[in-house]
Amino acid sequence: MSKQINVALIGNPNTGKTSVFNQLTGLNQKVGNYPGITVEKKEGICKLPRGVKAHIIDLPGTYSLNTTSLDESVAVELLLNKNDKDHPDVAIVISDVENLKRNLLLFTQIKDLKIPTILVINMADRMVRKGITLDIELMEKKLDTKIALVSTRKKTGIERLKELIADYKNLSIAPNVDTTVIAPEYFKSLQETFPNENLHKLWLVITQDVNFMPLEKKLIKDTSSFNTKSKSELKRLQQKETIKRYQFINSILKETYKVDVNAAKGLKATLDKILTHKIFGYLIFFVVLLTIFQAIYDWSSIPMDFIDETFVSASEWVKDSFPPGMLTNLIAEGILSGIGGIVIFIPQIAFLFLFISLLEESGYMSRVVFLMDRVMRPFGLSGKSIVPLISGTACAIPAVMATRTIENWKERLITILVTPFTTCSARLPVYLIIIALVIPEGRFLGLGYQAMTLMLLYLIGFGAAILSAMVLNKVLKIKSRTFFVMEMPNYKLPLIKNVAYTVWEKTKSFVFGAGKIILAISIILWFLGSNGFTEKYENADSIIEHRIQTEGLSVFNQESIANNLEAYKIALNDSIAKKVYTIGPEQVKDSIHRLDKELFEKAKHQEIASFKLENSYIGNMGKAIEPMVRPLGYDWKIGIALITSFAAREVFVSTLATIYSVGSDEEHTIKNRMAAEMNANTNKPLFNLASGISLLLFYAFAMQCMSTLAIVKRETNSWKWPAAQLVFMSLFAYIVALVAYQILK
């Protein structure tokens, strides 16, 4: 392998850094995390002229090398640490032609580290419209570097940039600004103490809050021959340094940068007036949220149904075409349904990130934060938290992923932790069936009790999220930026390529990041549900066969078959009377007999399946936890459903269908069967008002979704937070459900 050049892209946020990165690397990029922390690491490979290859790192956006967050300290550490394997041979500072003054501050700081530094002036396509003219040649001379004027939108200047990178050895590494003049004595003594170190680098190590190189910082502090300064003295020097740098930059821009003021005003001011307006601003944001919600709730159901059906038929195909046995079952029921359970989320994730990246790219997201900051602040949430919280009403998984846009770690963590409280669409089937069972159909002031209960559950979910955010805000001791400064970037038309990369990357990271955990748990759940350690499980077929021979089918199944046959007879006689068919009494009898046999076989299979589940590992677990769930008004059958719901909440319904040996998935049948179920402990209907409300509340609060846990693990880069979520939410759900049942019973 030929030697690769290490290249670091660095720049202020909103300068189109990622667009430059995308144009340099194309699809040869990968996104991961820096080891041990949650900061995203983007890297890629770029082919340069003359057969040179460059390894490019897209560093987190930063306004300067004075870091205030973990993201920014990653950038500084890489630039300072020569031993890092990614330490750049050349740094590229990306700047925006409209904010050149501020962008150059960062440039001069990096240049002073004596790293070869190329300046990219991006968004060159906006120059004409904004009345900007540049003297690039003079600027190159003054800044002592090479400049590439780039437009990622028009795809110009990238080739020149590649040339410059390949040619990096010819770049000057002389510093731009002599900052020692702000405190000559101090810097002199510093340099004398550490004669081998770059002065500017020493200065950075001393002044940073984030302790990115503990050894060196300690070393400097402990050296007695050197007089350290107090914190406020250092800060004063930092301010002087900043002013000094701006003086330098202003003197250069005066000669090289001209802007025609009359051309500058316009679109931004007008759009800001509307989009951040007291009334219209909120109205527009509401419409945007509604559209997002519609997309992930409604539009994505079309591809989701298709995925669901595809996997079900694939699973059936496997069962039909391979010899029956453990392996076939593993593939058909364990692996295939596990993969199906991952793929099913892709439409929602893709839709949500399509919208989010459009909002981010266009510059609108900053206006959302501006509008929502005051409202969300008391809860310890960011203005941006509103998007995950609303998306969580469709599904918590894309919502948790969407928190990536929140820069502040504490606000992001709180959002991640509380989002699963919002009522996701997987809770809906559970709510609907239980509400139908236990809430009367009456109306109050024109509103149905059932509808009101459902609405109340949504409100409870949202309320739980907000309240727990408030509590977490008080409880979590995380050092984070205490002040709030946010740039309001220019409005831009989103680049389709950038949007596509985001959607692709998020989907990929879900499938391969969280997917393997989801698959593993699905297989474990499948194994526990379809294996048992007792003889009863092994001999389920013969036991049930014997029971049916001696006692007949279960009462419910007998009745259901009788009803079915009766209906069939009536329909058949009707058809004969209307002369649709012309068949004799023998044939009628024969066909009724055949249906009877068919229904009997089906019922037998259902009873075997029910018996098997009851005696499987999960069945035994359900029975084992019965003492725990009895005070909540549940029996062991609901206990089993609570455990299987862990795969996804809606599994509750299908598990009960299996346990009650109701074959069809038809809601009406399951509902009737559930209504008939008696609680063996109390001899009252199992699903009554008290136990029903208790179940509803349990499902509202409990953390019963392994996919959410998997994605939280991925997003927080640790098992600590998903584990905390699981324990606290489940405990809270248990207590609330317990209290509700004990009061209502």
Next chain:
Amino acid sequence: MSTSIAHLKRGQKGVIREFPDDFLPIKLLELGCLPGNEVELVQVAPFKDPLYINVNGSHIAIRRSMALKIELDLIEDTPDV
């Protein structure tokens, strides 16, 4: 006339006064909040917080509590374009 950023009306401008050295977060200084620079109040969010300002060509939003700290010399009769 002396006032703070929080007291500006929309579209009004002022020049930042000298302030004590370790007064503002370094981040704000780097974004251009330095003595002598011009500030314009662009927009105020509902509940009067945060404030959207243009300082030294940087369009940024800051919270009211911070804006109250930054004193200005008001530029009178700001031309309304």
